[in-house]
Amino acid sequence: xxxxxxxxxxxxxxxxxxxxxxxxxxxxxxxxxxxxxxxxxxxxxxxxxxxxxxxxxxxxxxxxxxxxxxxxxxxxxxxxxxxxxxxxxxxxxxxxxxxxxxxxxxxxxxxxxxxxxxxxxxxxxxxxxxxxxxxxxxxxxxxxxxxxxxxxxxxxxxxxxxxxxxxxxxxxxxxxxxxxxxxxxxxxxxxxxxxxxxxxxxxxxxxxxxxxxxxxxxxxxxxxxxxxxxxxxxxxxxxxxxxxxxxxxxxxxxxxxxxxxxxxxxxxxxxxxxxxxxxxxxxxxxxxxxxxxxxxxxxxxxxxxxxxxxxxxxxxxxxxxxxxxxxxxxxxxxxxxxxxxxxxxxxxxxxxxxxxxxxxxxxxxxxxxxxxxxxxxxxxxxxxxxxxxxxxxxxxx
Ligand SMILES: Cc1ncc(COP(=O)(O)O)c(C=O)c1O
Numbered sequence: 525x526x527x528x529x530x531x532x533x534x535x536x537x538x539x540x541x542x543x544x545x546x547x548x549x550x551x552x553x554x555x556x557x558x559x560x561x562x563x564x565x566x567x568x569x570x571x572x573x574x575x576x577x578x579x580x581x582x583x584x585x586x587x588x589x590x591x592x593x594x595x596x597x598x599x600x601x602x603x604x605x606x607x608x609x610x611x612x613x614x615x616x617x618x619x620x621x622x623x624x625x626x627x628x629x630x631x632x633x634x635x636x637x638x639x640x641x642x643x644x645x646x647x648x649x650x651x652x653x654x655x656x657x658x659x660x661x662x663x664x665x666x667x668x669x670x671x672x673x674x675x676x677x678x679x680x681x682x683x684x685x686x687x688x689x690x691x692x693x694x695x696x697x698x699x700x701x702x703x704x705x706x707x708x709x710x711x712x713x714x715x716x717x718x719x720x721x722x723x724x725x726x727x728x729x730x731x732x733x734x735x736x737x738x739x740x741x742x743x744x745x746x747x748x749x750x751x752x753x754x755x756x757x758x759x760x761x762x763x764x765x766x767x768x769x770x771x772x773x774x775x776x777x778x779x780x781x782x783x784x785x786x787x788x789x790x791x792x793x794x795x796x797x798x799x800x801x802x803x804x805x806x807x808x809x810x811x812x813x814x815x816x817x818x819x820x821x822x823x824x825x826x827x828x829x830x831x832x833x834x835x836x837x838x839x840x841x842x843x844x845x846x847x848x849x850x851x852x853x854x855x856x857x858x859x860x861x862x863x864x865x866x867x868x869x870x871x872x873x874x875x876x877x878x879x880x881x882x883x884x885x886x887x888x889x890x891x892x893x894x895x896x897x898x899x900x901x902x903x904x905x906x907x908x909x910x911x912x913x914x915x916x917x918x919x920x921x
Contacts (some may be wrong), residue, residue, distance in 0.1 A: 668886060
């Protein structure tokens with residue numbers, strides 16, 4: 525077997541199973557999970573219908589480039605959403621089977637596995653980045669997020685000699701788990717570094733449509749355009765219908781940006797065999813072309829977060845995020861793992877310890893003393909979980 529497989533860490537939920545092993549939650553409480561970041565709002569009926577209407581497509585092999593209709597729908601969505609000049613659907617967009625596989629695959633296509641190869645990751649981070657780096661023959665280099673700067677990774681802390689070794693930089697905006705959105709200033713700094721050292725930026729933006737401010741989160745392509753960059757050099761943006769349209773099971777997303785990189789990525793993908801089912805493509809066209817369901821979905825999250833956050837603020841250091849569907853809270857008295865374990869045992873509520881979503885780097889684990897709560901269930905269940913968390917935390921003091 526490939527020895528690099530041994531470098532892969534167990535997924536945070538496996539670690540959670542280990543933490544909870546042998547714990548018997550108090551049976552007076554029904555179980556509530558704020559652990560997994562899986563959308564739970566219902567899938568819009570028109571998307572299900574589009575899928576059903578196009579099952580005839582199962583009789584053909586799809587092409588890896590996807591249909592013209594899908595690439596055109598994605599390009600048009602990008603232009604509308606980010607106020608971009610024309611995106612070329614033939615060269616600047618590719619469909620992917622959810623952003624996860626594409627985030628992983630890009631590293632495999634892109635990395636030159638020299639012994640000193642580095643892939644830069646935010647810390648805390650989405651664990652796929654780390655596995656992608658290792659399996660591509662590179663080493664992840666973690667940059668801790670800075671709570672004082674709305675959790676933006678502190679790139680200024682990176683020693684000068686590190687940068688020439690970086691081939692790929694993952695970033696996540698809106699961030700999982702922090703909910704933070706990078707500013708135009710952050711992007712300016714990143715583009716300058718990419719221009720200087722030649723690394724590719726993989727911008728993971730799958731939470732871009734769930735936000736709480738009047739202004740929609742800035743996207744990477746949008747930032748590049750606003751800063752006068754043409755052709756999106758060394759920038760690939762990743763997005764997805766999973767959260768936007770409540771279809772995590774459909775496995776549908778896209779990559780967009782630098783046409784030269786996408787051309788090579790397409791070559792890689794044809795060998796990897798990652799074409800999207802024609803029925804899923806047709807349902808995806810319907811989803812990208814509709815914004816009403818996205819607005820309705822966002823309104824549900826806004827209402828939920830506006831009710832749940834103030835409750836939790838009575839006992840936890842937590843703020844409404846810029847975007848996404850997580851609360852990233854600091855817990856008092858106990859470590860994050862002990863807090864999660866006792867909350868599970870005493871109130872049957874599952875949250876994810878922050879340290880499981882981060883690595884020890886530069887003398888700290890930036891997830892320590894924090895928990896991630898995914899407010900994906902309907903509002904009543906989230907409110908009930910919040911009440912139990914308040915009671916539990918008050919008992920600690
Ligand atoms: C930060 C981040 N990126 C990417 C993904 C992958 O989403 P999908 O593959 O459904 O597009 C997730 C899923 O939870 C995520 O949290």
